[in-house]
Amino acid sequence: MSKETNRVLGHADESDGIEEYDNPLPDWWLGLLWFTVIWAVAYGVHYHFIGNRSQEGRLAAEMQAAEVRWPVEAAAAVSFAITPEAVAAGEAIYTQNCAMCHGAELEGGIGTALNDTEWIHGHDAEDVIRIITEGVPEKGMLTWGPILGPEKVNQVAAYVLDKNLEYVGEDAYSAESAEGEHSEEVGEDS
Numbered sequence: 001m002s003k004e005t006n007r008v009l010g011h012a013d014e015s016d017g018i019e020e021y022d023n024p025l026p027d028w029w030l031g032l033l034w035f036t037v038i039w040a041v042a043y044g045v046h047y048h049f050i051g052n053r054s055q056e057g058r059l060a061a062e063m064q065a066a067e068v069r070w071p072v073e074a075a076a077a078v079s080f081a082i083t084p085e086a087v088a089a090g091e092a093i094y095t096q097n098c099a100m101c102h103g104a105e106l107e108g109g110i111g112t113a114l115n116d117t118e119w120i121h122g123h124d125a126e127d128v129i130r131i132i133t134e135g136v137p138e139k140g141m142l143t144w145g146p147i148l149g150p151e152k153v154n155q156v157a158a159y160v161l162d163k164n165l166e167y168v169g170e171d172a173y174s175a176e177s178a179e180g181e182h183s184e185e186v187g188e189d190s
Contacts, residue, residue, distance in 0.1 A: 006021055006023070007022045008020070008021060008022075009021070009022050079154075080125055080129065080154045080157065081158070082158045082161060082162050083158070086154065086155045086158040086159070087155075087158050087159050087162045089152075089155040090152075090155035090157070090158045090159025090160070090162075091159050093148065093152050093159075094156050094160065097144065097147075097148070097156075098111075098156065101140075101141070102114055106163055106164065106167070110140070111139075111141065112139075114163070115163070115164060115167040115168070116167070116168060117168050121136065123161075125157060128157040128160060128161060129153055132144050132145065132156055132157055133145030133150075133153050144156075
C-alpha cells in the first residue's frame with residue numbers, strides 16, 4: 001500500500017474554495033494510538049477482573065487498618081455515676097470548656113442556664129450525656145463527644161447534674177414528675 005501525499009480530495013466547490021488534502025497520519029502517531037487503546041483495555045481487564053481491585057475493597061482495608069491503629073473507645077464501656085471523684089474531675093473539665101458559655105455557677109450567658117429545672121433538651125442523665133456528646137449546633141453548642149471522649153463527657157454530666165441538684169434540690173424534680181403523672185392521669189379521664 002503506497003502512501004500518496006498531497007492528493008487533493010476535490011471538495012473545493014462544496015466548501016467555499018477550501019482545498020482538503022488526504023495526508024495519512026504518521027506511523028509513530030498511529031502506533032501510539034493503538035498502543036494506548038490496547039493498554040487501556042488490558043489495564044481495565046486486569047484492574048476489575050484479574051487483580052480483583054475495587055474502591056470498596058480498598059476502603060474496607062483502610063477502615064480495618066484505622067480501627068487497629070486508632071481503637072474506638074466504646075461509650076457503653078464507660079459507666080455513668082455521680083461520684084465525688086467524677087464530680088471533681090467534671091468540675092475541672094467544665095471550668096476549662098463549658099464555663100465560658102454556661103457560666104461558672106451554671107447561671108447561663110451565651111449558653112442556657114443549668115441551675116434551674118427548665119432545661120430545653122431534657123434533664124435526665126441520658127439527655128445530658130447525649131447533649132454534651134452530640135451538641136446542639138442550631139443553638140451554637142459544639143459536639144464535645146469527639147473532643148472529650150466518653151469518660152470526660154460522663155464526668156462533666158455528673159458535675160452538671162450534681163450542681164443542678166444542689167441549686168434546685170431533689171424535691172423539684174420529684175414534684176415535676178408527679179405533676180407530669182397527674183396531668184397524664186387527667187388526660188386519660190377526659
